[in-house]
Amino acid sequence: MDKKKLKKTVVFRGMEDDELDAALAALGAAERKYAKDEVILHAGSTTDMMGLVLEGSVRIESNDIWGNRTILSHIAPGQVFAETYAIVENAALLVDAVANRESKVLMLGIGSAGILGHDASLWRLKLTANMLSISMQKNLMLSGRSFHTSPKSIRGRVMAYLSSVSLQTGSDEFDIPFDRQQLADYLNVERTALSKEIGKMKQDGMLTARKNHFRILKSETSL
């Protein structure tokens, strides 16, 4: 295991060599190899270990009861998966973690007695804080997306999304980090329908848009 690289990951960030050693030992770190398409963690099972991808790539996928497969995300080297399931007790995985190609994964036992409890060593605090950072970052993205996709109409979603960007930038004129197709995917709508709706919103005097540059027009009547 390459300590230099490990110390750069979000999980072990900020640790000294000796702390890293202590952490790896306490977590029962085990490097494992998986063949392409080998299942690392099975949906329906529980785990007290999370995975840190060292080489290759891991995909998170769902296979519903009737056999439909959905790929939810790809985990790149340096990133972790299943961390939530490892820490929250009795939470059955809703997804499979599968090696996308031949991959090396570091399995870390952070569940139950892993992180929590016991002594107040510095590595433990750093590790917990790092995990907290990962979790909250994810949280922010998830709640944002949930908020932006909960309106039923395309217009509602566009408004929710643009409002958020406007708040973040503190301005009524801004660039968004998506092209039309990406925005459509993010908002979970069809691209051409999105284009149409944005067109209508322009006509209705709500905004101007050109490519990924938007300007919000607050109608005087809304005061």
Next chain:
Amino acid sequence: MDKKKLKKTVVFRGMEDDELDAALAALGAAERKYAKDEVILHAGSTTDMMGLVLEGSVRIESNDIWGNRTILSHIAPGQVFAETYAIVENAALLVDAVANRESKVLMLGIGSAGILGHDASLWRLKLTANMLSISMQKNLMLSGRSFHTSPKSIRGRVMAYLSSVSLQTGSDEFDIPFDRQQLADYLNVERTALSKEIGKMKQDGMLTARKNHFRILKSETSL
């Protein structure tokens, strides 16, 4: 401040009296009163403090640029809000936190130098671990909901949801914790449309359902 009660909250759970004192001091804990409908945290701003509701109730709401208001959740005594924004740096609030009625809130400075960094005291470890637990719990709910509402068709959402429940219970026959209206709200669809679709799924031989009791029927052809 009632220490007995504080020690029962998710935030301070597991702490001894002296640890609680140290934590409260280090976090600059400040009890504040808010009148009904007073805004505690403004959308668009940033905060390094989270709120712990002591008395009353806090609602999280969104007001988009065009003036539409959406109430997203209610925070009860013993629960926290804005914790994500407090910890993730430079994250502008996308929502307002508003006192739902006259309320007492304990503001806790957990941002930046608050939790992370510094010494490895036991209270710090416990607090961080508690926050991690809160965050991951939320995470699990958010990602579940996101997964269940991402299919565009009602049938797709029902399948995604029932698959998850089936995995969690490890059985193809189970009760769900929702009535029809609640399930419709959760899946973000209209109730009668949901009833219709469940009816069709019965006809198509995918499942049987009676009230909140479901049984999944895997068709032989899917093998």
Next chain:
DNA sequence: TGTAAAATGTGGTTATAACCACATACTTAT
């Protein structure tokens, strides 16, 4: 046990978004 109230289901209509087939604009490389 009868009645009111709540929950669930169903038919019909309408609004909306997906879908398809292109037209137009914008970008890039030669």
Next chain:
DNA sequence: ATAAGTATGTGGTTATAACCACATTTTACA
């Protein structure tokens, strides 16, 4: 500058879900 490729917009059609108005079933309780 032109051609090819990519991104974006638009019209028309169809599928789907929201919506409305009730019918039916289940539950609560007087």
